[in-house]
Amino acid sequence: MNDITVSCPRKIVDVMNLIYRNNLTTVSGGNLSILDDNGDVWITPSGVDKGNLQVEDIVRVSADGACSGRHIPSIELPFHLQIYQSRPDIRAIIHAHPPALIAASLVHKTPPVGIAPVFKLNCAKVDIAPYALPGSRLLGENIARQFAQGCDAVILENHGIAVGDQSLDDAWRRFELLNFCAAIAIHGTPHGPLKTLDDAQCEQFWRLTQEHPRAPLEQEHLAERNALSGIAQRVHQKGLSPAGFFFVSQRLEDDTVLMSLPGQGLHGLTEHDFVRLPATPAGPSLAALHQAIYARHPRIRTIMMALPPHAMGFACTGAPFDSRLIPESYMVMRQVKMPAYAALFDGSLPDLIDRRSDVLLIQNAMVIVCGESPLKAYDRLEVLEFSARAGDYARAIGDIVHIPQRDIDDIHQAFNL
Known part of the structure; x- marks a missing residue:
């Protein structure tokens, strides 16, 4: 045979x-x-x-x-x-x-x-x-x-x-x-009406995805890489991003930044599909954007870029996303910001992230979620998509009633947000 x-x-x-x-x-x-x-x-x-x-x-x-x-x-x-x-x-x-x-x-x-x-x-x-x-x-x-x-x-x-x-x-x-x-x-x-990008805007994004010098890994950080690949496979199993587009990175205690390689099938991502980012960012690139976020926010240890379909429905129309749906959605995500597509290229994205806004819906591009650990970042991604889906279902049967501000204030006080 x-x-x-x-x-x-x-x-x-x-x-x-x-x-x-x-x-x-x-x-x-x-x-x-x-x-x-x-x-x-x-x-x-x-x-x-x-x-x-x-x-x-x-x-x-x-x-x-x-x-x-x-x-x-x-x-x-x-x-x-x-x-x-x-x-x-x-x-x-x-x-x-x-x-x-x-x-x-x-x-x-x-x-x-x-x-x-x-x-x-x-x-x-x-x-x-x-x-x-x-x-x-x-x-x-x-x-x-x-x-x-x-x-x-x-x-x-x-x-x-x-x-x-x-x-x-x-x-x-x-x-x-x-x-x-x-x-x-x-x-x-x-x-609302779907917004679209022209060829020049897509070419601009293509340049961000091109490979830049990255240090290969041998046996270092195997446990962390295995954990990241496991979460990546869960992202695919849950339908939170297609196999052809997903990036995850993690900053370790020694300030090493691990990042998944572009073009790897999300469903089959393994510990061998990660690299160490160089100390000096090479850019402009998606890798450099991850490093800029880490540099600006020492508390952030994990960043994910994904295309969850219900949430991207907001990003591709410009409709605002309000997380005051159920207590979990508000507590996990708080304020969800929606930067313009140009923010991917003008250096403004790191400054849009803060303790109240670790989820960004980039118009016509992607979702970026940040967290203090891989699990917390994944949780935000999952809660974002589940909440967006629930909202889509709700609109089919009536008008959404968001949690009023007085009850949001109670959540802040009860959970020390």
Whole structure:
């Protein structure tokens, strides 16, 4: 048994598990494939439980059309083959039915990728394919036509989405980012019109994310790195940020600053995906922004940057977020500030943080949460998203009644805030 025979089915099962565990498809919906170096296509089977997929279930389709395996291939095999024929650079495809992207397919619109730079920089090449019967050659022609014109993702009218990339991991990251984008737009729209960024603003953000000199780690601070990777995986499990965008850092007692590397899959972040930031900030960069916050606020030991979808609905519309919803939300977050997008670049962000404001919703960019420990920072992120979600639910059934100031004063007195 060669490496391809083992690696392709294993990768398909691993990514399908991610998709299913994150509620992005159903038992019967969706299919994944990989085109290997021999020209064979490995694809998920038809009629097999996507929540309990095994390596032995994956079907191999050779270049001459012969199938091998214990199942028949997905009925959508024709459009997978047509995409590969139309785009030789694509080596992996995801088709699934995540609710937020299904919503886009029902209204025949693409997700508004301009609402945040991470979406526009990674998901800009998306279009719509006309509806056709599932499994039909016409559906494949409609989808492949859009890929042939340069799209990397295609919304299928009243059906779902297809995403192609050079590897299944890359396709998964783009697929999940697009779903977060669609979800943020859905959660934000009730607050008001969505704001978007232009190409120049996104290019400005892209420069912040580029790698800067960082000191590698060997055996130092393994316990701290393991703890951070565990929290990062919890962030992904809770749907608080996509795998393609999350940064966490921690300042240790010796003033060493550990930070996660950019571009690492959040769900698989390990202790090896952290570096030590140099003593002198290299900038401008997101790493330098972390260091500037630490320099300004000695009490802060952990910083997280994330894209929680309900909270980002506020950040992408400019609607203010009021934490006076339940006592926990106010006590954990207090005042949630919303700086303009430009604050990422003008040096003003560290001064906006104080003991009453450790949560920042950066317009059209991200959420920044700070804490005296990794757990406290994570708690603020989780409480922020749960509170934003509860508020979204409440608006669907009535007008929100915030805790009045007299009761806020009682909270301050009772808990020495």
